[in-house]
Amino acid sequence: MWWTQVGDVEVLRVEEMLTPGFDPAFLFPDYDPEVLLQHPQLAQPNFFDQASGKLMSSMHSWMLRVGRHVILIDTACGNDKVRSHPAFQRFHMLHMPFLDRLAECGVRPEDVTLVINTHLHVDHVGWNTRLDGDRWVPTFPNARYLMGRAELAHWRDPQGGLRVHPMGAEVLADSVDPVIDAGLVDLIDFNEEFLPGLSVQALGGHTEGQLAVRIQSQGQSALFTGDAFHQPMQVYRPDWSSRFCERPEQANATRRALFEQAADSHALLFPAHAGKPHAGHVTRRGEAFSFEPLENSTR
Numbered sequence: 001m002w003w004t005q006v007g008d009v010e011v012l013r014v015e016e017m018l019t020p021g022f023d024p025a026f027l028f029p030d031y032d033p034e035v036l037l038q039h040p041q042l043a044q045p046n047f048f049d050q051a052s053g054k055l056m057s058s059m060h061s062w063m064l065r066v067g068r069h070v071i072l073i074d075t076a077c078g079n080d081k082v083r084s085h086p087a088f089q090r091f092h093m094l095h096m097p098f099l100d101r102l103a104e105c106g107v108r109p110e111d112v113t114l115v116i117n118t119h120l121h122v123d124h125v126g127w128n129t130r131l132d133g134d135r136w137v138p139t140f141p142n143a144r145y146l147m148g149r150a151e152l153a154h155w156r157d158p159q160g161g162l163r164v165h166p167m168g169a170e171v172l173a174d175s176v177d178p179v180i181d182a183g184l185v186d187l188i189d190f191n192e193e194f195l196p197g198l199s200v201q202a203l204g205g206h207t208e209g210q211l212a213v214r215i216q217s218q219g220q221s222a223l224f225t226g227d228a229f230h231q232p233m234q235v236y237r238p239d240w241s242s243r244f245c246e247r248p249e250q251a252n253a254t255r256r257a258l259f260e261q262a263a264d265s266h267a268l269l270f271p272a273h274a275g276k277p278h279a280g281h282v283t284r285r286g287e288a289f290s291f292e293p294l295e296n297s298t299r
C-alpha cells in the first residue's frame, strides 16, 4: 500500500488508474524532446511509456488520516460518466474499482469526513458522486465537501471557466451540482486553515481559483498541488504550461513560485498525476530545479 507520513498526518494514495496519458507534445505546447536526453530519469518507464510515446499519467485521490478525520484530496474521474470531448475519451464511461481500493485502505465511503477538490476539472471531481439508478448521488454521504469560493464562482460566471472549457458543463452537472444540491459543500477562501495544521493556498493559472492543500505538522510540511504541474518534467521546465491551463503566463509564474517555496521549505510535493512514486521533493540547481522522487512510500 502506498503510504507515508507528514508529521502526525498519514498520507495514502487511492488509485483509480495508472496508464499512458497524453503525448507530451500534445500536453505541453512548448514541448522539446531534448528534455528526455538532458534528464534521463524522465525517460524511465515510470514517467514515460516508450511504446506509445506518451507520458505515464496517474489518476488518484490522496487520502489524509489525522485524528478522527479521513480526508480525500481530489476525486479522480469517477465511473459511468459521459465525457464527450475527444481529448477526454480516457475518462469516458469508466468502470474502475476505485471504491475497492478505498476499502483496501480500510475506509468505506461513509467513513470519509472531508473531500477537497483542488479545482473543478473533470479528473479532480469524478468520485464526488456515483450513479444510483438514474441519479447522481454523493459518494461520501457523511463528508463535507470543500471547494474554493473563487473556483466555484469562476465556473458559475458565464465569462469564466466554461467560456474557455465548455466541456466542463457536463462535469459540473454530474459531479459538482449534485453535492451542492445535497447541502454538503462548504466554500473555502485562500489561506484558510480548515483543521489545525491543514490549510489551502492559491495556485491560480491552471484555473482561476485552483488551491493547494498544505500540511504543517511537527516541523514537517507538504503541499498537494493539484495541476500546478502535471509531470515531473515541468520541474526542469517550469515555463511549460499544459494546454489545459487557462492562463499559461500566470500558471508559469505560479509553478515557479511553488517550486521555490517547496525547495526553500523542504515541503514534500504531492501532485495529482505524476507516475511512480507519485510524490517527491524539489531542490534548487542554481536558477533551475531538480526533482527528487520520494523513496520508501509503501508499507
Ligand SMILES: [Zn+2]
Pocket: 121, 123, 124, 226, 227, 272, 273
Ligand atoms: Zn488534472
